[in-house]
Amino acid sequence: MFSGITYQVKWAWEQAKEYKSELILFFILEIIAIACSLYFVIWSKHAIDYAISGDKNSVDKALVLTVLFIVAGLVFKAWGAWINERTRAKMLISLQNKLIKIQMLSRWKVIKNWHTGDMQIRINNDANEIVQMIGNSFITFFITVIKLVASFALLWSMDPMLALLILAISPLFIFTKIYFKKLRAINRSLKAAESNLGKVVQENLRFRMALRALGLQNFRWRKVEDSQSDIYNLKMKLLNFSTVSQSSLKFLINVGFLLTFIWGVYKLRSDEITFGTMTAFLQLVGRIQGPLLLLMSFVPVFIKFRTAVERIEEVFKTEVEDEYVPEFINDPNELVIKNLSFKYEDNLVINDFNLRVKVGEPTAIIGSSGKGKTTLIRLLLSLIEPNRGEIYVKAEGKTVPITHNHRVNIAYVPQGDKLFSGSIKENIMTDTENVSPEKIYEVLYLSCSEFVYELPEGLNTIVGESGYGLSEGQAQRIALARALMKENSIWLFDEVTSALDQKTAETLIERLMSAAKNKIVIFVTHDLRLADKCSQSVYMQ
Incomplete structure (x- = not known):
């Protein structure tokens, strides 16, 4: 799927370009x-040697x-x-916002490829693992290598043979291809399993x-357990x-110490080194083995990354829709659908x-x-594009082809529960500010939501979620008020x-018809009482 590690590292650093100065400062x-x-290490060695030799002034320094x-x-370190x-x-x-926006703008034909439960795992877990690698683990890896090389060089300057012995027994097997492939295969399977659980849980909670x-x-609970x-x-x-791999590493670490x-x-014992040098040996070996342990922990993190x-x-x-730029249509007088055709794959629907x-x-x-x-609703809202034909609005002597930027002109009420968790007022007002109580009462009255x-x-x-706490008919009317x-x-x-009883439905139809005299109104419905009140009825066959 990808060209390899190099591509993935470049992609990762591209995501971090806005934060490079801060990451460089952390590195420094x-x-x-x-x-x-x-x-x-150096001065603690000197302090011990000076103390043994009786050089009091040098010890204090x-x-x-x-x-x-x-x-x-x-x-x-703390800074x-x-x-x-x-x-x-x-x-x-930043990364999570990009992912959320992509999903919010994704075109209708690809939405079916993404399950909400799976996307939540990607947005939360996967994004966090990428940021952890870019913002910390990569830098920590290079710092660890520098620390390892510096400690090894200092040990070499004191005793080259000991430095070579420590290097010879280092657990370099953690960087072999077999180790990487095995660890990566397990992590891929684990990610897929976690995404599957996310799908099952999301559906079980929603329904x-x-x-x-x-x-x-019981059937759905077994899917959770499985x-x-x-x-x-x-x-x-x-x-x-x-x-197994960490035990092997720790065994070699202990052998090295x-x-x-x-x-x-x-x-x-043979007076080849001082006691201060002996303590420096032990400290430096710890500073070599510590980085090796960190490098070992870096491997699974890198595989997850x-x-x-x-x-x-x-x-x-x-595939996403272009950013929404509201385009208002002043005083439209007619909506026209001309020679419209649409098919899903090979299925001709319109x-x-x-x-x-x-x-x-x-x-x-x-x-x-x-x-x-x-499908017609989706075409009118420009959620999908027709295979043939056009949809446009006539206004002020002009013809305006409908695009997604013109949704701002459409009051749309979808079928089913489409409310958000929060108060009824928040659901009605959405992004509208400074609305008078009179306006709120007006829309509640028109929608029979008193x-x-x-x-x-x-x-x-x-x-609650999806209108929980209201009846289906109440939720429907609140969505209309919005x-x-x-x-x-x-x-x-x-x-x-x-979702309305006959009496409420008749009252609603009467109020909407009275308020619709200067509107372009389309009802998609099975309600023949509503259809009889309309100026025209169109049957889709």
Whole structure:
């Protein structure tokens, strides 16, 4: 799918270009902290040697410098960590916002390729792993290599043979191709299993009431258990693999420390080194083995990063709609659909459809299921593009072809629950500000939503996900009130009376017809009472 590690690293750094100065500063502070730690080793060695030789003045100086370097190292380390945490927080928000916007703007034909549960895993987990790698792990890797090389060089300057022995027993197997391939295969499978669980959980929570009503709760619960079992088995596989490799590493680390200790004792006994040098040996071996352990931990993080990049790149390649730029149409007098045709793949849904809707002449679109009514709505909203034909509005002697930028002119009420969690007032107002109580009452009246004022909390009544807490008919009318809040010149209502009782439906139709005299109005409906009130009815066959 990708050209390899080089491409993925370049892609990652491209995401970090806005934060390069902060990342470079973090790198510099970490280098300074390394230098301070090495000078601490050097001066602590001198302090011990001076103390043994009885050079009191030099001991005091060496101790002061020892303390100075360790404190300075801690300060630079803490400063760098603070900068890095802040930078990664900003990077994560930026990457997550890009992914969310891509999904919000993705074209209708590709939306079906993405499941909400899977996308939540990608936006949260995968994005976080990428940011962790870009903002911290990459830099930490290079810093660790520098620390390793610097410590090795200092040890070499003291005893080349010991340095070579430590290098010879280093666990370099962690960088072999076999190790990488095995770890990557397990991580890919684990990511896929986590995404599958996300899908199952999202659906189970979204339809939890329906599942109980349909008697499907046990069936869907087994899917949760099966998904969790798959994840557990893969995690155990990863744990077993990691335990074997880490145990081998720690064994070699302990062998290295023991070798250094024995080597130092024999050298100390033969007066080839001082006691200060012996302590420096032990400190430097720790500073060589510590980076090796960090490099070992970098490998699985890097494998996760590569898998996460693949998954995020798939999202980035999603076909999206151009950014929305509102274009208002002043005083439209007619909407025209001319020779319109559309097909999904090889299935022709709309064929040579024509329609004219004038201001003040409400139109009902009627047809049985699967005859293209929903497709027509998507075409009118420019969510999809026709294979042939055109849709335009006549206004002030001009013809304006409808695009997604013209949605600002359309008051659309979708079928089904389309409310957001929050208060009823928040659902009605959306991005509208400074609305008078009179305007709110007007749209509630037009939509037959006066019941809101009878609720204990009124407009501040909290609505749950997908309108939970309201009846289907109440949620439908609140969605209508939201659409009527803006002074749109075109009304497009999908099954606006489907969840209402006869009396409420008749009242709603009467109020809407009275308010629609200067609007272009289209009702997509099965309600023949509503169709009879319209100036024309069009049957889609």
